[in-house]
Amino acid sequence: MMSTRYIGIVKRDYDVKSTDFLIIGGGIAGLFTALKASAYGQVTVLIKKTLKDSNTGLAQGGIAAAVHEEDSPFLHLEDTLEAGAGLCNIDAVDILVREGPDCVRELIRLGASFDMKDGSVSLTREGAHSRARILHSADTTGETIRAALVKKCEDNPSIQLREKQFLVDCLGDKNGKECYGALVYDSVCKNHYVYIAKAVIVATGGIGQIFQYSTNPPVATGDGMAAAFRMGCSLSDLEFIQFHPTVLYSRDTQRFLISEAVRGEGGKLVDHQGKRFMHLYHPLQELAPRDVVTRAIIKEMNAGNHQYVFLDASGIEQVEKRFPNIYQTCLKTGIDIKKDKIPVSPAAHFSMGGIETNTYGETSVKGLYACGEVACTGVHGANRLASNSLLEGIVFGNRIVERAEEILYRRQVSLKEIIDEFSESSVLASHNKVLDAKKAQYILKDIMWEKAGIIRTETDLKKAQGEVETLCNDISKQGNILDYYETVNMLTVAGVIIQAALWRQESRGGHYRQDYPQRDDIRWTKHMSFVNC
Secondary structure, eight states, rough: OOOOOOSSSTTSSSSSEEEEEEEEEOHHHOOOOOOOHHTOEEEEEEOSSSSOOHHHOOOOOOOEEOTTTTHHHHHHHHHHHTTEEEEHHHHHHHHHHHHHHHHHHHHHTTOOOOOOEEEEEEEEOOOOOOSSSSOTTTTTTTHHHHHHHHHHTTTOTTTTOOSSSSEEEEETTTTSSSSEEEEEETTTTEEEEEEEEEEEOOOOOOOGSSSSBBSOTTTOOOOHHHHHHHOOOOEEEEOOEEEEEEEOOSOOOOBOOOOOHHHHTEEEEEESOOBBBBGGTTTTTGGGGGHHHHHHHHHHHHHHHHHEEEEEEETTTTHHHHHHHHHHHHTTTTTTTTOOOEEEEEEEEEOOOOOEEOOOOOOOOOOEEEGGGGGESSSSSTOTTTTTTHHHHHHHHHHTTTTTTHHHHOOOHHHHHHHHHOOOGBOOOOOSBBBBBHHHHHHHHHHHHSSSSBBBBBBHHHHHHHHHHHHHHBBOOOOHHHHHHHHHHHHHHHHHHHHHHOOOOOOOOTBBBBBBBBBOOOOOOOOOOOOOO
16 A cells, blocks of 8 residues: 555645635535535535536436335334445444435425326335335436536535546645645646645545446546545545446446346346346345345356346336436447346446545544545445435535534635645655556556455455555656546555455455355454554
């Protein structure tokens, strides 16, 4: 793992911008938090590329909440704990399921529209849920929510949205106890800026691009996790990576998700002979937890020496209307899901771990907060329950703003104070190094997929660790500076994932060790956190 406080350099002639709340990330967590924070002060939202580049816009299935009279927060809690395989923070889950319904109702007031049936919100069921509690907008729920939040933010004079802004470093005191702002690179002007804020809220999303095959967009490279780690925050539970079981098979590295809701509505997994197989692995069959379904598919693929299995959605009534986005996307590849089986295989999808926070989004560094996928409250445990991710972003983003009055009491520092605290000796050196940063990314993705992916062993993980260390030592800062920054972030987070996976000598949730295939509740019912040192 890379050990440094900063990867950028702060100079005295950098332009300085001030705001009350600096939010890094333009997905559901960042935008919802921005809207809530705007009632208390000025908000600046920095987006790595564009507002359309986030996991939120790609979310298909929906958002889980106990809004039906036959459901309850307690049942939602039970399902979340069961999926989390004994590692959920029960207090965080309780907050999620109790405060979730009101947050979803607020989304509706903000303009997010969900499918209706007979005058009520239409609910579907997904894997490991005991009730139908997924609110959806066809199969483009995330995009519907994203568009509504963007419009509200654009119309709000207290919110400034700035695209193509790359988080380089979180800036703070020498001891890593307090965060004052952030160093940001504007990829349009090709300049660095310093933002000073009373609160820096990291909402940069996931890390799927660390792996060769992922449902995540290109921006999901772990920048927020890495920057917070360098600042002094703990990263926790990063051995738990969720690989979505049903992703449209293709030769692309970013692959199209086939929503869990397809199985929730009756889609069946079959092998190349057309035979169902999930009954061999779990009593819930296609609605088993994602880690179970993923490993079952891998086993079936390996048994037949195939690169995919099939998802048969032809039995779903009016499937083209229930899943229009999936229908049209598959049709472009020559697959008519009304009659053809969909070739699917797993891909990296979600990180259960991240920046360690309490239930108010507070990290161990004063003034630095995190929410959404980048954060780890422990709400997901070892395996996230389907459709809890969108809910997590709004519930815990909302709770950060509950501390707004306390946040606004913080004084803002000057650029001089930041530079006085800044030590250039802590900047990552890059002398006499020859490996192109972009090439290093491709090598890393292959390493992580093959040796630290769905099925892990000590031998493979140690090989991966050595290979990642070599990449860290060889990457050059020459060329595109953003490629360099991004690659350092990916290597940093990959190093933590590998070390955590090595230490956890058991199989649980999204972490599967072939050499330790059993869950061990005697020794391993605990979390592992890593701090930069």
